[in-house]
Amino acid sequence: MADSASRSASIGLVIGCIIFGLGSLIVAHVDIGGWAMAFWRLAISGVVFAMLAKVAGQRLPASRRAIVYSLLSGAFLGFDLALWHESIHAVGPGISTLLNSLQIFFLAAIGFVYFSERQSILQLLSLCLAMLGVAMIGSPEFAQNSAATWGFVTGIVSGAMLAASMTFIRKTHDTEPTPIFVLMQLISIGGVLAMIVPMLLIDQGNILPNSWSELAWVLVYGTVMQCLAWGLIAYSIPKLSLTLVGLLLLTEPIAALVIDYSWLDKPINSLQWAGALLTMFAIFLGSLKPKPRALRRYRFFAKFYKRNYK
Template identity: 25%
Template sequence: MYLNLGVKDLGSNSVKKSGGSNARAYIILMIGILALAFTAPWVKQSNFEPATSVILRCGIGLLALLPFAFREVKKIGALNKKGVILSVLAGLFLGIDFTAWNYSIYYVGSGIASILLNLQIIILPALAFLFDRERVPKTYFIVAPIMILGVIMSGGVFEGSAGPVDGPATVYGMNIAILGTICGMISGVCYGIYLYTSRKATKVNMGQIVQPMAWATAAQLVAPAIFMLFFSDRGFDLTHGVMVNGALPMNPETTLGDPITGMNWFWMLVLGILGQAVAWTFVQYGSVRLNSTIVAGLLLLSPISTVAIIAIVLFGEIPSVLQILGVVIVLGAVAYQNNLFAGLMKKTKGDKSLPG
């Protein structure tokens, strides 16, 4: 789900000091990536109303983070005022991201929703250019429209169907594939804003990892709460879910999903602890300690695993040929924008020059 975190690479000196710490960073990063790959399926398995799901996920995640945040304060000090402001701002946009993304998961499937989120790779450079005057490579203007085309193809918009998701053809009078893609694109835009803001936050703190996550997670509660109050007829619903027997009902606007069971609560706890607290903190930890090109490559494993393996096995979400082509375009654009291909080519050339 989460590529190009926008975290400044701390350089190789810090990771060369200790092979053990480098290995630990890889292990922690891979655990975080594995958790991220299951995040969308866990949202679907918990089956809570989308805004309710965000509040529960972030609330549980915040409770899990607080003891470690307090420990971090005692160990290296509290996050400074600017760091807190930037973390809260980042969390506000991430709350919008999560709410829109949850709807996308139900409308176009957990695998495709994980792909749509990667629209962030064209948002982050644009924000850096507009506000920080960072140079944007000329290839960006080629990659951006290709990326948007891939996102639209992935959502099934050109086919006029919801792709792998069983259920109604329309929701709120709109084609469900189009609505799901729009939700996914809103999610990707807000995620890009989050990445931009969180990147700036990493430059003003003293190496804290857990505290920025805790502040951002608390701020994520705002967007779904506002959505419940002003835009949702369901409100904070702890009694009924979204899907009926694993699929959207034919009129999800008015039909309640299956009653929430102990198993739904189990998956919500897993989502809150592993998908929120562990995933985000572990990926952040590994990202600031390892080479940025390697991290970008490893992070590609998350959406690939979700769409190509997990969503198919758990929910039978089999994308169409056109959607698969869109997925390939999106992932290729992500890899190119993260300089993954160039980094791998340099590494290959370097290996060939070694003796033996």
């Protein structure tokens, strides 16, 4: 029974990650600015989550601080999406999604500075490997793409924004546990409010869909990618080990790279493929949560005692 539940959760997590990867394909093909696309994605998902919260009878948290933290999480998520969209337009879905996945290292830095979480040697090693992998990806890209600098900067910074968004989700739950639909509704509202001014300033004349087909793709992007994919991932993660989660989450940048190479004819040479594999391996290592030293020591002595005195 447990194996069946774990298998279902693994399948759900992989499907959710692949759907997220397919979302980058929509961004690449729909002629809407990156900031406007983030606005519409969050606005549409906000309506969906508001209806789900109403049906489920979920209420807003009583703590004003929890509401503020949720809105701040949404603001950072809005900047994450907008910068990721900009990176997609500059260097393609594959590289941009891989750069966005570096958020795990920003999370580690935030944990170290604000939550006094010590970093293991394995995590420091993974950071060095990731930097090497990004350099391997970037060197050919800078030689053949004039927009590479903008794409790499926005892609990496989008990862930092995503890490900040996740941090404020944690602070929200630390302040007051908040139901998932209400939380996502507040996050959507915060993101929409944060996107209004940048969208109007940066994406002038490129805010609205130009055809019914583009409108349909925007609706798909806001409902399927933000609601369905997020729901599958949120449902699956608590049911799996952290090691397996870290490994399966890599299906998102893998899917985006394959889409970029096969569907969008993005030139990716062998050095970049090697760099992508190295970066994903580093992300996987960085996702591993080391066992506390005391617990490892206890288990060692427990095994030693059982082997020699039982």
